Amino acid sequence: MSVVQQSLSSFISSSNSTFLSQNKLKFRVQNVSVPGKISRVTKCVSAPSAEKTGHATKVLRNENLAKLQAGYLFPEIARRRNAHKLKYPDAEVISLGIGDTTEPIPDVITSAMAKRAEALSTLEGYSGYGAEQGEQKLRAAIANTYYAGLGIEESDIFVSDGAKSDISRLQVLFGSKVTMAVQDPSYPAYVDSSVIMGQTGQFQKDVEKYGKIEYMKCVPENDFFPDLSGVARTDIIFFCSPNNPTGSTASREQLTKLVQFAKKNGSIIVYDSAYAMYIADDSPLSIFEIPGAREVAIEVSSFSKYAGFTGVRLGWTVIPKELLFSDGFPVAKDFNRIVCTAFNGASNIAQAGGLACLSPEGLQAMQETVGFYKENTKIIVETFQSLGFKVYGGKNAPYVWVHFPGRSSWDVFAEILEKTHVVTTPGSGFGPAGEGFVRVSSFGHRSNVLEACRRFKELYK
Numbered sequence: 001m002s003v004v005q006q007s008l009s010s011f012i013s014s015s016n017s018t019f020l021s022q023n024k025l026k027f028r029v030q031n032v033s034v035p036g037k038i039s040r041v042t043k044c045v046s047a048p049s050a051e052k053t054g055h056a057t058k059v060l061r062n063e064n065l066a067k068l069q070a071g072y073l074f075p076e077i078a079r080r081r082n083a084h085k086l087k088y089p090d091a092e093v094i095s096l097g098i099g100d101t102t103e104p105i106p107d108v109i110t111s112a113m114a115k116r117a118e119a120l121s122t123l124e125g126y127s128g129y130g131a132e133q134g135e136q137k138l139r140a141a142i143a144n145t146y147y148a149g150l151g152i153e154e155s156d157i158f159v160s161d162g163a164k165s166d167i168s169r170l171q172v173l174f175g176s177k178v179t180m181a182v183q184d185p186s187y188p189a190y191v192d193s194s195v196i197m198g199q200t201g202q203f204q205k206d207v208e209k210y211g212k213i214e215y216m217k218c219v220p221e222n223d224f225f226p227d228l229s230g231v232a233r234t235d236i237i238f239f240c241s242p243n244n245p246t247g248s249t250a251s252r253e254q255l256t257k258l259v260q261f262a263k264k265n266g267s268i269i270v271y272d273s274a275y276a277m278y279i280a281d282d283s284p285l286s287i288f289e290i291p292g293a294r295e296v297a298i299e300v301s302s303f304s305k306y307a308g309f310t311g312v313r314l315g316w317t318v319i320p321k322e323l324l325f326s327d328g329f330p331v332a333k334d335f336n337r338i339v340c341t342a343f344n345g346a347s348n349i350a351q352a353g354g355l356a357c358l359s360p361e362g363l364q365a366m367q368e369t370v371g372f373y374k375e376n377t378k379i380i381v382e383t384f385q386s387l388g389f390k391v392y393g394g395k396n397a398p399y400v401w402v403h404f405p406g407r408s409s410w411d412v413f414a415e416i417l418e419k420t421h422v423v424t425t426p427g428s429g430f431g432p433a434g435e436g437f438v439r440v441s442s443f444g445h446r447s448n449v450l451e452a453c454r455r456f457k458e459l460y461k
């Protein structure tokens, strides 16, 4: 028995606590005693969720959180990947699942962050809290780089610690009484944050949908753009292009229809352009390229997938002054209030990195990073096409949407993992219309992508 086990054991025998009973200790020790794998095992073998502690507070659980189904999609995939690693400890698992970047951040960007970090150690270079909305220089650079000529000013830009955080902050802004629509399938944060805010009904297992959310079906049959004539009016419309997970991009004509639809219904579009730099054709890079969009749309975006900032954390949200609530109050003013209350501004080091991203050298370096992932995408697309699969996306996005007609996405996910040790993402995790598809991410080292494709070819030849 190890020293830790001995002391735990003696603690338990001297304790009346129901929490740490002998049995539970046995359960834990048994599950972590795989030789040489202790830290991994502790990470992935969680205590049973129904485990009772000795003391419960009198605080009611937020009933909206109880509505959520299982875990957030990506932690669930990580859980399955870890379980797979336990089952096959010697397997070389390749992850093309969660859309996390893998390539180093270009030097021109990290050196600017390093310089700013070092300056913080000097009297002249130190800075504490910054403006909640972001540094003026960065707001101006974002406006000039991505929105030049579109009527967006630096004061319309709110710098954030990433698009995901701002999606939730926007939900706080809207409150619990609004109704919302999403593309089906879509990035899970829109639906989950809506559930948490209390905008939805319960999850309906038969249709795999939450009550009170309008799911806008996006499938090959409608070119991944919803038939708006069949979409009910909602207050908020979440729309992502290039889309995660399908990789599809809305054309100018389609976005014009969306803006007109929002205007007619008095709705607000929350447009997620986190992958805009992956666009290779003439699809709009921003919703604000569409006439009239400034009166009906908010745009969230991010440096995550352009510069490898998934860990650094930096994004932005654009709320034009023209966007008003029904009583005429500017939406941006209320969002400013939310940001000042719930957020103290993005890290100053990250903002220095953001500014470097938008320098001529930084933009060039980001294009190269994006270009690298797009070459990966091409390899994945060609692999599945050569195997006879129908493949969507990929052209303007780092995601490939592979069709397995008539099969369950989770079954295909499990089959690929079991037989090739490659992690993908089951399409149904993004919404019921994702059933029958698997998303393959192109975020990976080239050698891993090539090896994964070799294994796919072996499995499906």
Ligand SMILES: Cc1ncc(COP(=O)(O)O)c(C=O)c1O
Pocket: 099, 161, 162, 163, 164, 165, 187, 240, 244, 272, 274, 301, 302, 303, 304, 309, 310, 314, 315
């Ligand atoms: C569509 C979409 N929006 C937002 C995000 C989150 O971006 P960030 O890292 O800036 O929070 C992601 C991340 O995968 C995404 O796919």
